[in-house]
Amino acid sequence: MKIWLAALLWISADMQAQAMGLFDVYEQALRNDPVFLGAMKERDAGLENRNIGRAGLLPQVAWNYNKGRNDSRATYKSDERPSSREDRHYNSFGSTLSVQQPIIDYEAYANYRKGVAQALFADQAFRGKSQELLVRVLSAYSQALFSRDQIEIAEAKKKAFERQFEQNRQMFDQGEGTRTDILEAESRYELAGAEEIEAQNEQDAALRELGALIGVPEVRIDELAPLRTPFNFLALTPTTYEAWNAIALSENAELASQRQLLEVAHQEVKRNVAGHLPKLNAYATVRSMESDSGNTYNQRYDTNTIGLEISLPLYAGGGVSASSRQASRSLEQAEYDLEGKTRETLIQLRRQFNACATGVRKIRAYDKALASAEALVVSTQYSIKGGERVNLDELNAQQQLYSTRQDLAKTRYEYLMAWIKLHYYAGTLTAEQLARVDEAFGAGRPYR
Numbered sequence: 001m002k003i004w005l006a007a008l009l010w011i012s013a014d015m016q017a018q019a020m021g022l023f024d025v026y027e028q029a030l031r032n033d034p035v036f037l038g039a040m041k042e043r044d045a046g047l048e049n050r051n052i053g054r055a056g057l058l059p060q061v062a063w064n065y066n067k068g069r070n071d072s073r074a075t076y077k078s079d080e081r082p083s084s085r086e087d088r089h090y091n092s093f094g095s096t097l098s099v100q101q102p103i104i105d106y107e108a109y110a111n112y113r114k115g116v117a118q119a120l121f122a123d124q125a126f127r128g129k130s131q132e133l134l135v136r137v138l139s140a141y142s143q144a145l146f147s148r149d150q151i152e153i154a155e156a157k158k159k160a161f162e163r164q165f166e167q168n169r170q171m172f173d174q175g176e177g178t179r180t181d182i183l184e185a186e187s188r189y190e191l192a193g194a195e196e197i198e199a200q201n202e203q204d205a206a207l208r209e210l211g212a213l214i215g216v217p218e219v220r221i222d223e224l225a226p227l228r229t230p231f232n233f234l235a236l237t238p239t240t241y242e243a244w245n246a247i248a249l250s251e252n253a254e255l256a257s258q259r260q261l262l263e264v265a266h267q268e269v270k271r272n273v274a275g276h277l278p279k280l281n282a283y284a285t286v287r288s289m290e291s292d293s294g295n296t297y298n299q300r301y302d303t304n305t306i307g308l309e310i311s312l313p314l315y316a317g318g319g320v321s322a323s324s325r326q327a328s329r330s331l332e333q334a335e336y337d338l339e340g341k342t343r344e345t346l347i348q349l350r351r352q353f354n355a356c357a358t359g360v361r362k363i364r365a366y367d368k369a370l371a372s373a374e375a376l377v378v379s380t381q382y383s384i385k386g387g388e389r390v391n392l393d394e395l396n397a398q399q400q401l402y403s404t405r406q407d408l409a410k411t412r413y414e415y416l417m418a419w420i421k422l423h424y425y426a427g428t429l430t431a432e433q434l435a436r437v438d439e440a441f442g443a444g445r446p447y448r
C-alpha cells in the first residue's frame with residue numbers, strides 16, 4: 001500500500017512539473033487553431049495567382065473534334081432543264097489542333113505582374129497572421145493567469161475584511177467600537193466578493209479562448225505554468241526607437257502586404273490602359289475535315305497553317321477609358337491606405353516601445369510599493385492598538401495592499417505583452433521571441 005501511495009505521489013508531482021507552458025500552447029495552436037489553419041489555406045490559394053497570371057504569357061493549345069451523321073437534300077436548278085433533287089446520307093467529321101503564342105500582349109503581361117503581386121501579398125498576409133497567432137497565444141495565456149491572480153487577491157481580501165468585520169462586531173458588542181466600523185468592513189467584504197465573481201468570469205472566458213486556440217473543449221487553470229519568482233526581465237535590442245522605426249518600415253508584415261496591394265493596383269491600371277494597345281500573336285493549326293459542309297460533300301481536306309495575327313482595338317464604347325480612370329482612382333486609394341496603415345503601425349510601435357522601456361521601472365516601483373504596503377498594514381495594526389489609528393485606517397491600508405498586488409501582477413503581464421507586440425509591429429516576431437517569454441513562466445525552457 002505504501003508503494004502504491006508513493007507511486008501516486010510521484011505521478012502527481014510529475015504532472016505538476018509538466019505544466020502546460022506558453023510554448024506548449026503555441027505548438028498545439030499551430031496544429032489546431034482554425035484561424036491560423038484558415039490563413040494557411042488562404043495563403044496557398046493566393047500563391048496560385050502567380051501561375052494564373054503567367055498562364056496568359058504561355059502557349060494556348062486547343063483541340064476540337066466533331067463527327068456527325070447528315071441527312072440533306074440538294075436541289076439543282078437550271079434554265080435549260082427542269083430542276084433535280086438529290087438526297088444525301090453521309091457521315092462528316094472535323095479535327096482541329098491549334099497553338100497560339102502571345103508575342104506582344106501588354107494586357108497579359110500586366111496580368112502576370114498583377115498575379116505576382118497578389119501571390120506576394122498572400123505570402124506577406126500569412127506571415128502577419130502567423131505573428132498574430134503568437135500574440136493571441138500570449139494574450140489568452142496571460143489573461144487566464146492574471147484572472148487567477150485576481151481571484152486569489154479577491155479571496156485574500158475577503159478573508160481579511162471578514163476577519164476585520166468579526167473584530168469590529170466583537171468590539172461593538174463590548175462597547176468599544178462603532179456601527180460605522182462594522183458597515184465599512186462589511187461593505188469592503190461584499191465588494192471583494194463582487195470582484196471575485198468578475199475575475200472568475202474573466203478566467204472562464206480566457207480559458208475557453210485558450211481551449212479554442214489549441215482545439216480542446218476545456219483547459220484547467222492549474223495546467224498553466226505561473227510566472228517565475230523572481231520575475232525575469234527581457235533585453236530590449238535595439239535600444240533606440242529610431243532603430244525599431246526603421247526595422248518596422250522594412251519588415252512589418254502588414255505594411256509589406258499593403259505595398260503589394262499597391263503594386264496590384266499599379267498593374268491593374270496598366271492592364272486597363274492596355275485595352276487601347278495592339279496585340280500580336282503567333283499561331284499554328286493542323287486541321288482535317290471531311291464532308292463538313294454541302295460544298296465539301298465527299299471531299300477531305302488536310303490543312304496545316306502557321307502565321308501571325310494582329311488585332312487593334314479601335315472603339316469599345318468608352319468602356320476602356322472608364323475602366324482606366326476607375327483603376328487610377330483605386331490606385332490612389334491604395335496609396336492613402338498604405339500611408340494610413342504606416343502611421344497607425346508606427347504609433348503602435350512607439351506605444352509598445354515606451355511600455356517596454358518604462359515597464360522595468362514600473363515593475364520595480366510596484367515591488368517597492370508592495371513592500372511598503374505590507375509594512376503599512378502591520379504598522380497600522382500596531383497604531384490601532386496604541387490608539388493612534390482607527391479601524392478605517394486598517395481597511396484602507398489593506399485595500400492599498402491588495403490594489404498594489406493587483407497592479408503589480410497586471411504590470412508584469414503588460415510588460416511581457418508589450419515586448420511581444422513590439423516585435424510584432426516591427427515585423428520580427430518569431431517563435432524564438434515567444435520561447436524567450438516562455439522562460440518567464442514556470443515551464444519556461446530555451447528555444448530549440
